[in-house]
Amino acid sequence: MRPYELSLADAADAIRARRLSPVELVDSVLDRVEQVEPRLDAYVTVDAERARRAAREAERDAARGHFRGALHGIPMGLKDLIDVAGTATTASSRVRAEHRAREDSTVAARLTAAGAILVGKTHTHEFAYGLTTPQTSNAWDRGRVAGGSSGGSAVAVAAGTATFSLGTDTGGSIRVPAALNGVVGLKPTYGLVPRQGVTSLSWSLDHVGPITRTVEDAAMVLTALAGHDPRDPASLAAPAVDYRPGPATDLAGLRVGVPRTYYFDRLDAEVETAVRRAVGQLEDLGAELVEIDIPMTRYIRATLWGLVAPEATAYHERTLRTVPELYQADVRILLEAGELMSAGDYLRAQRSRTLMREEWARVLETVDVIAAPTVPTTATGAGQETLTWSDGTTEGVADALVRLSAPANITGVPALSVPVGHDAAGLPIGMQLLGRPLGERALLRVGHAYERSRPVRALAPVA
Numbered sequence: 001m002r003p004y005e006l007s008l009a010d011a012a013d014a015i016r017a018r019r020l021s022p023v024e025l026v027d028s029v030l031d032r033v034e035q036v037e038p039r040l041d042a043y044v045t046v047d048a049e050r051a052r053r054a055a056r057e058a059e060r061d062a063a064r065g066h067f068r069g070a071l072h073g074i075p076m077g078l079k080d081l082i083d084v085a086g087t088a089t090t091a092s093s094r095v096r097a098e099h100r101a102r103e104d105s106t107v108a109a110r111l112t113a114a115g116a117i118l119v120g121k122t123h124t125h126e127f128a129y130g131l132t133t134p135q136t137s138n139a140w141d142r143g144r145v146a147g148g149s150s151g152g153s154a155v156a157v158a159a160g161t162a163t164f165s166l167g168t169d170t171g172g173s174i175r176v177p178a179a180l181n182g183v184v185g186l187k188p189t190y191g192l193v194p195r196q197g198v199t200s201l202s203w204s205l206d207h208v209g210p211i212t213r214t215v216e217d218a219a220m221v222l223t224a225l226a227g228h229d230p231r232d233p234a235s236l237a238a239p240a241v242d243y244r245p246g247p248a249t250d251l252a253g254l255r256v257g258v259p260r261t262y263y264f265d266r267l268d269a270e271v272e273t274a275v276r277r278a279v280g281q282l283e284d285l286g287a288e289l290v291e292i293d294i295p296m297t298r299y300i301r302a303t304l305w306g307l308v309a310p311e312a313t314a315y316h317e318r319t320l321r322t323v324p325e326l327y328q329a330d331v332r333i334l335l336e337a338g339e340l341m342s343a344g345d346y347l348r349a350q351r352s353r354t355l356m357r358e359e360w361a362r363v364l365e366t367v368d369v370i371a372a373p374t375v376p377t378t379a380t381g382a383g384q385e386t387l388t389w390s391d392g393t394t395e396g397v398a399d400a401l402v403r404l405s406a407p408a409n410i411t412g413v414p415a416l417s418v419p420v421g422h423d424a425a426g427l428p429i430g431m432q433l434l435g436r437p438l439g440e441r442a443l444l445r446v447g448h449a450y451e452r453s454r455p456v457r458a459l460a461p462v463a
Contacts (some may be wrong), residue, residue, distance in 0.1 A: 003028035004160040005459055008074055008217035011163055015062060015073045022062065022073025025163070026055035026117060029075045033119065033161045036462045041136050042146075042155040044080045044090055046120035051075065054117040070220055072115030077162035079153045080121040081128060082208070083197035084108050091199050092135065093126045094326040095319050105197025106229045107166060107208055114224040119162055122152030126331045128168055128201040129312060131176055131401040134382070139181045139460035140427055144379035147177030147401065149201075153211045154181040158460040164221055168198060169207045171304055172375075172405025175417040178211050179374035179430025182419045182460060184447070185211045186218045189437050190412030191236040193222070194229035202311040203234075204350075205304075205409045213457070215418060215447040219243040222440060236438075243440055245448035252286035254446065257367035262294040263404055266389045268377045274421035274429040275373045278450060282371065285449050290367050294407070295359035299352050301399070304406045306341070306349025313338025353410050360411045364436045369446050374417040374430035375401055408434055416443045418450060419457060 003011065003025045014020035030048050037043060058073040083089050083101035090096040104112065112118075125133045125148035133151025138144040139158035146155050150167025154177035157165050167174040169187040178185025186209045193208045200206055210221035223244065228237045258279055264272060283289050313320070313335050320327070320335050327335065364370075377387060380397050388394050395403075408415035414437070417430040431450075435443045 004032040006163070007213045008071070008164050008220055009214065011074055012070060012072065012220070016067060018062065022055040022058035022117065023052070025073060026051050026075050029119060029161060029163065032159070036159050037161060039137065039142060039462065040139065040155050040159055042122055042152040042159065042161060043077065043120045044092060044123050044152070045088065047087070047118065051117055051119050058115060058117065067115065069114030069224065071111060071224060074116050075119045075163050076111060076116045077119050077122040077153055077156040077165035078108060079124050079150050079165070079167045081124055081168055081199040082108055082166060084118060084121070087121065089121070089199060091127045092124045093328075095323060101197070103197065106194040106231070107225055108197065110224055122150070122156055122165060124152060125149035126328050127199065127316070128170060128173055129331045129334055131172070131398045133177065138379045139462060141379065141425070143382055144427070145180065145382055147180035147379065149173040150211065151177045154178050154183055154185065157183045157211050157213060159462050160459045164210055164212045164217055166208060167211050168201070169209060169409065170201045170205045170308065171402045171409050174207070174209050174211060175374050175405050175415060175430070175432060176401050178417045179419070180379040180428060182428030182457065183211055183213055184215055184218050184419070185209070185417040186222060187408060187415045188222060188226065188440060189236070189414045191234045192238055192438065192440070193225045194227070194232040194235045196229050196231040200315050202308040204311060205307055207409070215416070215444055215451050216244060218416070219245055219444045219448075238438060241441070243444055245441075245445045249449040249452050250286050251282060251446060251449055254287045254369065254442070255290050255367040256282050256287045256446070257290050257292040257363070257370040259294050259370065259372055260291050262297040263372035266376060266391070266393065266395065267373060268423070269390070270423040271373050271376060271378065271429050275371075275431045278420035278431045279371045281450060281453055282446065285453060287446070292363055292367060292370065295363060296352070296356050299356065300406055300410065301403070303349050303352040303356065303410055304402070306345055307353065307410070309334065309338035310341045310346045356407075357411045360407070360413065364413070368435070368442050370434040372432050372434070373404055374432040375404060378423045378425070378427035378429060404432065413437055414440050414443055416447050418447045
């Protein structure tokens with residue numbers, strides 16, 4: 001196995017045991033970037049010189065027996081909303097062409113302190129306001145969407161051009177591209193990971209989290225990221241936790257909620273089959289399956305857009321008026337639409353969110369984890385605008401991609417997407433696990449147990 005193919009956990013163990021040097025790992029990843037990046041366009045920019053310099057420093061430290069942290073010498077990609085001092089944060093937009101970050105974001109600083117090495121900044125749908133990341137190709141089929149808005153981050157991990165990455169998630173933007181590219185994506189509890197130094201889409205819905213090859217890898221990154229930061233008003237004062245799951249796969253005593261409503265409506269048949277098979281595997285591992293109803297489903301779409309649209313437009317108010325021509329048409333139209341929403345619309349969306357959180361809390365008193373599809377379909381064709389379901393209804397691709405992920409953003413509960421198979425065309429399918437606020441350890445335990453019961457996954461076969 002070549003170094004770029006290693007999971008984060010395996011690479012970290014090999015570096016600490018001196019079987020692999022950070023220089024070898026970074027060189028392998030950069031060689032992979034050179035090989036496949038022209039066909040994928042996952043990165044806005046790659047700083048190979050900086051990465052190799054950091055790898056040499058990490059190697060010297062390792063030779064002296066000094067390891068910065070659990071991520072020592074591990075190459076990462078950061079979504080280009082995340083500030084790194086002296087580096088551009090473009091948000092994949094011409095609006096930010098001249099921007100340079102003055103200091104590290106909290107998450108970048110914490111990952112660097114843990115020993116991670118930046119390979120480059122990954123593409124996002126412009127300002128994270130979309131579900132496809134159109135400039136980036138799916139790692140499994142270049143004719144299909146990568147998903148978004150953290151498409152570049154997911155494709156880099158799936159293709160081996162980063163050992164792990166960070167994305168942001170406002171309506172599903174970590175979990176959607178993770179599912180469509182066959183990797184793991186974790187949206188933590190709202191406020192668990194600080195957002196200082198991260199460009200906002202919708203402040204009351206934005207989350208930062210890891211995209212990785214395995215659930216164990218996601219737990220390792222979350223351990224480095226989580227913790228209070230007073231510069232983020234939403235940051236939680238949660239205690240430090242080691243999120244890494246143990247080796248056990250026994251889920252006896254754990255209750256897994258299986259939705260009767262919403263999550264299995266208007267769904268591709270192969271996606272449903274794969275997810276229900278995975279849920280059955282959780283039962284085989286000892287979990288008790290409990291049927292549940294998802295509350296307030298008719299209000300989910302209106303609540304999401306009632307929050308996102310006015311908050312995003314408020315953030316972009318100045319540049320929308322001074323340089324509107326620099327935005328891509330799809331994003332500019334959404335921002336202009338946000339100007340049409342009234343204060344009453346926004347307040348009703350906030351009230352709906354409060355009620356929805358209360359109802360979800362009641363459901364989550366009856367189960368430990370909810371298991372459901374991450375997205376209702378595998379990756380659609382680039383440029384495809386609609387989907388037609390078996391009942392004859394038609395749905396826009398963006399609406400379909402966000403439909404099953406949005407509830408976790410509205411309620412703030414943690415959600416983990418885990419690969420559970422492929423469709424007949426070989427495209428990945430994801431299962432979503434949702435838990436109680438600050439219930440990441442339960443999600444990671446379940447996801448890890450499922451993962452250990454399945455064959456090892458290979459990287460995407462980039463042609």
